[in-house]
Amino acid sequence: MRRTTRVPAGGSDMAVLTMARAITTGLAMAMREDPKVLVMGEDVGRLGGVFRVTDGLQAEFGEERVIDTPLAESGIIGTAVGLAMRGYAPVCEIQFDGFIFPAFDQITTQVARLHLRSAGTLAMRIVIRVPNGGGIGAVEHHSESPEAYFAHTPGLRIVTPSSPGDAFTMIRQAIVHPDPVLFLEPKRRYWEKAEVDVDAPLPPMADLFRARVVRRGSDATLLCWGPMVRTCLEAAEADTRDLEVIDARSLAPLDLPTIVESVTRTGRLLVVHEAPVTGGLGAEVAASVTEACFYQLEAPVLRVGGFSVPYPPARLEDLYLPDLDRVLEAVDRAMAY
Amino acid sequence: MAVDGGPELVQLLTPEGVLVEHPDVALVLTDEQWRERYELLVMVRRLDAEATALQRHGELGLWAPCQGQEAAQVGAALATRPTERIFPTYREHGMAYVRGVDPVTLLGLFRGTTLGGWDPADHGFNLYTIVIGDQTLHAVGYAMGAQRDGAHEGVLVCFGDGASSQGDVAEAFVYAAVNDAPVVFFCQNNQWAISEPLERQTRIPLFKRAAGYGFPGVRVDGNDVLAVEAVVSAALERARAGGGPTLVEAFTYRMGAHTTSDDPTRYRTTAEGEAWRLKDPIERVRAHIVRSGIADAAWLAEVEGRAEQLGEHMRTACRAMPDPTPTSMFDQVYAEDHPVMDRERAWLTSYLAGFTDAPHHAGAGGGQ
Numbered sequence: 001m002r003r004t005t006r007v008p009a010g011g012s013d014m015a016v017l018t019m020a021r022a023i024t025t026g027l028a029m030a031m032r033e034d035p036k037v038l039v040m041g042e043d044v045g046r047l048g049g050v051f052r053v054t055d056g057l058q059a060e061f062g063e064e065r066v067i068d069t070p071l072a073e074s075g076i077i078g079t080a081v082g083l084a085m086r087g088y089a090p091v092c093e094i095q096f097d098g099f100i101f102p103a104f105d106q107i108t109t110q111v112a113r114l115h116l117r118s119a120g121t122l123a124m125r126i127v128i129r130v131p132n133g134g135g136i137g138a139v140e141h142h143s144e145s146p147e148a149y150f151a152h153t154p155g156l157r158i159v160t161p162s163s164p165g166d167a168f169t170m171i172r173q174a175i176v177h178p179d180p181v182l183f184l185e186p187k188r189r190y191w192e193k194a195e196v197d198v199d200a201p202l203p204p205m206a207d208l209f210r211a212r213v214v215r216r217g218s219d220a221t222l223l224c225w226g227p228m229v230r231t232c233l234e235a236a237e238a239d240t241r242d243l244e245v246i247d248a249r250s251l252a253p254l255d256l257p258t259i260v261e262s263v264t265r266t267g268r269l270l271v272v273h274e275a276p277v278t279g280g281l282g283a284e285v286a287a288s289v290t291e292a293c294f295y296q297l298e299a300p301v302l303r304v305g306g307f308s309v310p311y312p313p314a315r316l317e318d319l320y321l322p323d324l325d326r327v328l329e330a331v332d333r334a335m336a337y
Numbered sequence: 338m339a340v341d342g343g344p345e346l347v348q349l350l351t352p353e354g355v356l357v358e359h360p361d362v363a364l365v366l367t368d369e370q371w372r373e374r375y376e377l378l379v380m381v382r383r384l385d386a387e388a389t390a391l392q393r394h395g396e397l398g399l400w401a402p403c404q405g406q407e408a409a410q411v412g413a414a415l416a417t418r419p420t421e422r423i424f425p426t427y428r429e430h431g432m433a434y435v436r437g438v439d440p441v442t443l444l445g446l447f448r449g450t451t452l453g454g455w456d457p458a459d460h461g462f463n464l465y466t467i468v469i470g471d472q473t474l475h476a477v478g479y480a481m482g483a484q485r486d487g488a489h490e491g492v493l494v495c496f497g498d499g500a501s502s503q504g505d506v507a508e509a510f511v512y513a514a515v516n517d518a519p520v521v522f523f524c525q526n527n528q529w530a531i532s533e534p535l536e537r538q539t540r541i542p543l544f545k546r547a548a549g550y551g552f553p554g555v556r557v558d559g560n561d562v563l564a565v566e567a568v569v570s571a572a573l574e575r576a577r578a579g580g581g582p583t584l585v586e587a588f589t590y591r592m593g594a595h596t597t598s599d600d601p602t603r604y605r606t607t608a609e610g611e612a613w614r615l616k617d618p619i620e621r622v623r624a625h626i627v628r629s630g631i632a633d634a635a636w637l638a639e640v641e642g643r644a645e646q647l648g649e650h651m652r653t654a655c656r657a658m659p660d661p662t663p664t665s666m667f668d669q670v671y672a673e674d675h676p677v678m679d680r681e682r683a684w685l686t687s688y689l690a691g692f693t694d695a696p697h698h699a700g701a702g703g704g705q
Binding site: 064069070072074075077078079080081082083085086087088102105106109110111114115116117118119120121122123154157177178179190205251256291 | 343419420451452454455456457458459463464466468471473474476477478479480481482483485486504505508509511512515668669670671673675676677
């Protein structure tokens, strides 16, 4: 309607962007480069999304490419499957992590399997963006970390950025990738700013699935992703021990070689995530690393995560979510072996 | 027991094989077209019987018979243009046949050699979808894509009376309605969702649900190939012209079991089956074309001969279908390289290689 805000078109140098704006910028760039790219979801058009991540896109690309869908998540993903069959590349927004479950069937039964079922003839070039995780004082179903459900599902890829720069690059890579990609956006980091090189060429696709060592250390490795990367970096900076921090970036597939290489050097691994530890990705990492590094480990792989309860009322979330003290308490335990 | 489709049922050819007029719907076929339709119906019944027999002989793990629904499937498929996409359930063997899909292609899924395995683009025929109702949303999305392409194309999507209770079907109705999507929802109401009668799914005739979503609903005699083709043609024409979706309820009957694993004698009466047998979709066409002199006994015998050849082709080809190679299960899970696939493929290869004299694992991997 009255919208005049333009998404940054890509200037000649670095831009200081929030993570939310970095994703917007990446989406706009992908839409300019490929007319088949669509954005669809609840409130993504006129409103620009409840987090404003799609702000300005409908004004630039029109209602045919930026679609305000009915409030039915299975419908968002199910129609995206049909659009993908028709050669489109839908980028679906699920408004909040806790609202993805009405679409669980379409994601796990259809999106994840159609490439295989069609003997490789159907590309499910679909990105499912999900504002993810807690820490914003929300009501129930707005703070979940459902990555393990989807990491357990063959056929899906899951990535999650932790910084504006990664968010800008990774959303564009996810859109180009021929496999379906779940793109988890750490919602409590949406407003953190950093310099982003909006002119940088897109890195090789393999980089999308690579973990990154964001802090070198020798005493123990902290593996984390999304919102926990900053938490772990702060913990590492605050501590006297020499802690290595790895941002997993890709949860499916996991970049095990990078993790194993680190653990081989440090001998200790802590996996830090917001999701409940029971059946969480930390368990998967612990099993894989134990198998690969059994003789290098000085301590069992420890998990620092949410408790195995439904995400608590907001007044308790600071206690539920791993923070600097929780991370360092676990480091103490790991070092005591 | 539902046998009578009620006063709103669109019918153009009675069970006795008499052509009747309808105030809103008409379709006139040439003699050649009548023969073509008859032959299609016979071939579909034959392929269905052959597949059922192959299951009984252990060549297929399962089959979902379409006996009784041949007219609904043939009529609706004939109403589409070859370029228009059909989204089937797992029982649309008749539609597949009309589209030119070799029935053998359908058998892999039921034999256990593939999860589907065909390219939907080859015949405009989507993969079978087993979780009921899911494909209605895919069809709506595909139709939304056709709108964006500026293509004046319709899309035909199948579901059943059981799936009408699924949330995805309700969502598909909503998405189609608000987008004016060029899609025809083709509900084959065969009266039974495995053991559950229509009364467990709805309190109103299914076609009337469309009104609540804001688009037309029609109930057609699903055993009347002429009426089905006429009604679906009109609905597709409306869709192509930008008029939006239509719900067509084909009132029909699943003469056989839900699948070859089912035993319908546990939940329905022989009297019901007999009542529906009198409405057989093929007999009425035969009655019409014989009485009208469109076909004679010699031609009917030729058709039977061709049906036998189809059965023989399916038998031979089914038995010759190779099991997939063990590591093929890793090959198409992802479109691009994936380290877990590489790791597990390598492990399985090496594991199998360890069986130096292993007939159990030798060659193909099926059946272990």
